[in-house]
Amino acid sequence: MKKLILINPHPIGNVGEENVSVLNQMPVNLGYLKALTPDNWEVDIIDETQELAVDENGENVCFDKTNVALVGITSVSYQANRAYQIATACKNNGIPVIMGGVHATSYPEEAAKYVDSVVIREAVPIWDQIISDFEKNELKPTYDGGLTPMETYKDLLPDRKFLTDKYKYRYSGIITTAGCPFSCEFCSVPQFQGRKYRERPINDVLDELEAIKGQYRGLILTDENFYGHSKKSYERVRNLFKGMVDRGIYQNWFGFTSLNIYEDDETLDYMAKSGCVGVLIGIESINEDALKSMNKGVNLRITIDKYKEAIKNIRKHGLAVWGTMVFGNDNDTPDTFKDVVDFILDAKIDIMTCGLLCPFINTPLQKRLDGDNRLFRTNFPEDWIYYTSHHLTYVLSKLTLQEFIDGIEYVYNNIYSTEVIRKKFRAAKDEMNNLNAAMFAFRVNLDWQEVYKHLLENLRDLQASGDYERALERYEALKNQKNPDMANT
Numbered sequence: 431m432k433k434l435i436l437i438n439p440h441p442i443g444n445v446g447e448e449n450v451s452v453l454n455q456m457p458v459n460l461g462y463l464k465a466l467t468p469d470n471w472e473v474d475i476i477d478e479t480q481e482l483a484v485d486e487n488g489e490n491v492c493f494d495k496t497n498v499a500l501v502g503i504t505s506v507s508y509q510a511n512r513a514y515q516i517a518t519a520c521k522n523n524g525i526p527v528i529m530g531g532v533h534a535t536s537y538p539e540e541a542a543k544y545v546d547s548v549v550i551r552e553a554v555p556i557w558d559q560i561i562s563d564f565e566k567n568e569l570k571p572t573y574d575g576g577l578t579p580m581e582t583y584k585d586l587l588p589d590r591k592f593l594t595d596k597y598k599y600r601y602s603g604i605i606t607t608a609g610c611p612f613s614c615e616f617c618s619v620p621q622f623q624g625r626k627y628r629e630r631p632i633n634d635v636l637d638e639l640e641a642i643k644g645q646y647r648g649l650i651l652t653d654e655n656f657y658g659h660s661k662k663s664y665e666r667v668r669n670l671f672k673g674m675v676d677r678g679i680y681q682n683w684f685g686f687t688s689l690n691i692y693e694d695d696e697t698l699d700y701m702a703k704s705g706c707v708g709v710l711i712g713i714e715s716i717n718e719d720a721l722k723s724m725n726k727g728v729n730l731r732i733t734i735d736k737y738k739e740a741i742k743n744i745r746k747h748g749l750a751v752w753g754t755m756v757f758g759n760d761n762d763t764p765d766t767f768k769d770v771v772d773f774i775l776d777a778k779i780d781i782m783t784c785g786l787l788c789p790f791i792n793t794p795l796q797k798r799l800d801g802d803n804r805l806f807r808t809n810f811p812e813d814w815i816y817y818t819s820h821h822l823t824y825v826l827s828k829l830t831l832q833e834f835i836d837g838i839e840y841v842y843n844n845i846y847s848t849e850v851i852r853k854k855f856r857a858a859k860d861e862m863n864n865l866n867a868a869m870f871a872f873r874v875n876l877d878w879q880e881v882y883k884h885l886l887e888n889l890r891d892l893q894a895s896g897d898y899e900r901a902l903e904r905y906e907a908l909k910n911q912k913n914p915d916m917a918n919t
Contacts, residue, residue, distance in 0.1 A: 432499040433472045436460040439505055439512040440478035441815050442486055445884040446508075448479050450783075450877040452648055452684070452870070455601040459504060461588025466557045472497070478512070480597045488515030495523055500564055503545070504531035507791055510814040514544040521546075526569065528560065532622045533814070536791045538572060540811060550574045551622060554582060577623065580608070580630040587638060594645070602642065603652040606635050606670065610654050615724045615798070616756070618790040619654050627659055629666060636673045643679055648707070648870075651685030657697075664694060671700035681705045682866060684752070688712070688728045692740035698747040707870040708750030708780065713737070716773050720761040725794075738777045748864035750780040750871040756819065757838065758787040760827035767837030771844045780858055780871035783878050784841055785819030785885065799824045803908045806901035820885045822892060825905045831898050835889050842886055846879045 438457040440448065447453050457477055464473045474493070476483045482492050501520045505513040510533045517527040521544075530549030534541040538548045552575040553560070563569050583605060590602055609624040610617070639649075657667050674681075682705050689711050691697065701709075714729065715721050716737070721730050732740065741751050755770055774782045789796035789805065799805050804825040807813040816823050826834055844850065851872065858868040892898050 431470060431472050431497065433474065433497045434467055434500050434502065435483075435493060435498055436463055436473065436475045436502045437483045437504075437513075437516060438475075438477045438479070439483070439503060439509045439516055441509060441512045442482075444508070444815065444818075445881055446818050446820050447881070449881050450874055452601055452650070452874060452877075454479055455603050455650060456590065456593040456597070456599040457504070458588045458590070458603045458605075458652070460502075461590055461593055462554055462586065463502065463557055464589040464592060465586060466554065467561060468558075471561070475593060475596070477593075477597060484516045484519040488512075489519055489522075491516075491519050491523055491525075495525065498525050500528065501525050502528045502530070505529065505534065506532045507536070507814050507817045509533070510537075510541075511811045512815075514541075514811055517544045526564070528569075530575075532618060533791070535622050536618065542571060546571070548572050551576055552578045554578045554586075577609070577626075577628065580628050581634075583630060583638075584634045587641065590642060590645075600647040601650065602646045603650040604635070604638060604642075605653065606630050606651055606656055606667075607653040607658065611659055612727065613725055613794070615795045616787060616790065616793055618793050621792060623654070627663065629658070629663065632666065632670050632673060635670060636677060636679065639674065639679050639681065640677060643681060647682065649681055649683040651683065653686060655687050656685045657687040657691045657694075664697065668694070668697040668700060671697060671704045671706075674704035675700055679704065682707050682870070684708045684710065684750075684870070686710045686712075689732050689737070689740050690728060692743045695743070695747070698744060698749065702748045702864070705866075706749055707864070707867040708752050709744065710752040710754065713753040714756050715759060715761075716770060717759070717761050717766070720759040723760060737773075741777045741779060745778065745780070745862055748862045748867055750858065750862065750864075750867040752781040752783070752871070752874065753779045755782060755784045756787045757784060757841075758822065758824075758826060758834070762826075762837075763828050764833050764837060767840045771841055774845060778854075778857070778861070780854065780862075780867075781874045781878070782845060783874075784845070784882065786822055788817055788819050788821075789824060790817060803905055806897060806904075820881070821888050822898070825898075825902050831889075831893055831902075835886070835893065838886050838889060842882055846875070846882050848876075848879070851875045851879065 460475050467473050484491055503513045503516060520527050527545040528547045529541050529545040530553045534548050535550045538550055541548045547569050555578050556573055556575045560573060608628045609626050610619045611625050611627055684707055687709050714726055716734055744751050789799050807816045807823045855868055855872040858871055
């Protein structure tokens with residue numbers, strides 16, 4: 431029997447979102463591919479957040495190579511160089527490699543240098559074709575899986591049992607929608623999942639939820655925005671959560687959505703009754719000019735002056751508000767950090783995961799910064815590891831690096847200190863009247879305390895290396911070449 435190994439790579443020593451316990455969930459995407467692979471194959475999955483697939487030198491594979499006919503690797507950009515290390519080690523052992531995921535979709539020419547076949551966009555619709563081609567020794571160098579029709583998932587469940595038995599995951603994810611019609615400057619979702627908002631039939635989602643009821647401590651709705659972008663979408667998701675209540679599917683869960691859900695009391699009520707402990711909302715900034723530069727239209731339509739009202743109404747239903755904020759926007763000043771801290775505390779946001787604005791590959795942000803010669807850390811593929819929200823990869827606009835570090839440290843001291851986290855937990859227990867939600871927020875805050883500490887250390891390491899100052903000098907020199915008059919002012 432031929433053996434297929436599917437790998438979720440992880441850069442050794444990296445500290446980021448995967449260090450947040452509720453986000454370190456099973457790689458459901460690989461679970462789907464395992465379920466789709468013909469029965470005449472033996473399939474294993476290696477999650478490098480749990481164990482290594484290749485040794486730390488990227489030379490020797492750590493799994494039994496006996497009968498391994500094919501390896502498949504998925505990757506986002508910060509994992510890309512590690513994925514290439516794994517692919518190189520496999521190929522050195524005579525094992526063909528397929529690579530897919532967000533990074534391969536964004537940069538297939540680079541991925542093709544390291545693997546035998548590159549899958550663009552989603553593999554689910556064409557996995558049977560890929561396996562068939564391989565069996566016939568006709569594997570193509572490139573496949574484009576397009577976008578998976580949501581109806582495909584009706585009778586298709588990822589092999590969660592295999593993953594749970596192997597790694598004892600406490601959390602899993604479920605797909606209810608895909609795609610995003612928005613065009614936020616920093617976001618790569620539309621180029622991978624498409625700009626059309628695709629919705630999975632409600633009964634299909636409910637059937638899957640019922641099939642895994644009670645098996646996990648918590649579930650994540652993996653959608654970019656489960657609530658949607660139209661009145662029809664709002665009605666659909668309301669019926670989904672009502673269906674959970676009617677079927678008695680009570681499950682601790684959280685999901686990603688936009689702030690506009692705050693006005694829908696009926697949906698929020700059904701969410702709470704179905705077991706929702708909180709929602710993650712991309713707030714990103716409390717500066718209108720910054721939101722405009724990010725093209726964060728949904729937040730601008732709500733208007734910043736209504737943010738606190740929106741957060742208050744979501745929490746009134748017993749749901750924790752998990753906000754995200756990014757620093758490093760061109761409109762940030764030394765005052766930004768205190769303003770953000772004051773807002774977080776005044777609005778009583780239960781969880782705030784602050785990070786650095788990241789120019790993900792092929793996004794409008796990346797293209798703009800590259801066109802302005804502001805990017806550094808461009809020694810690819812090694813430097814892909816820096817393309818997360820925990821590293822700075824471009825020259826700041828209105829802040830010196832020291833001012834930026836001072837501001838980041840101010841946020842750490844006033845938001846992520848253990849004393850502040852405990853105080854927020856005590857208040858949340860009383861204000862939300864939902865111990866599950868309060869405990870959920872408390873655990874995420876403690877995890878993010880460690881992640882944010884590493885973010886701060888990364889900035890200090892950058893400063894000590896001198897790389898930022900060299901990048902700044904290069905940027906200033908190129909800017910003066912383009913506009914000589916500026917050099918004399």
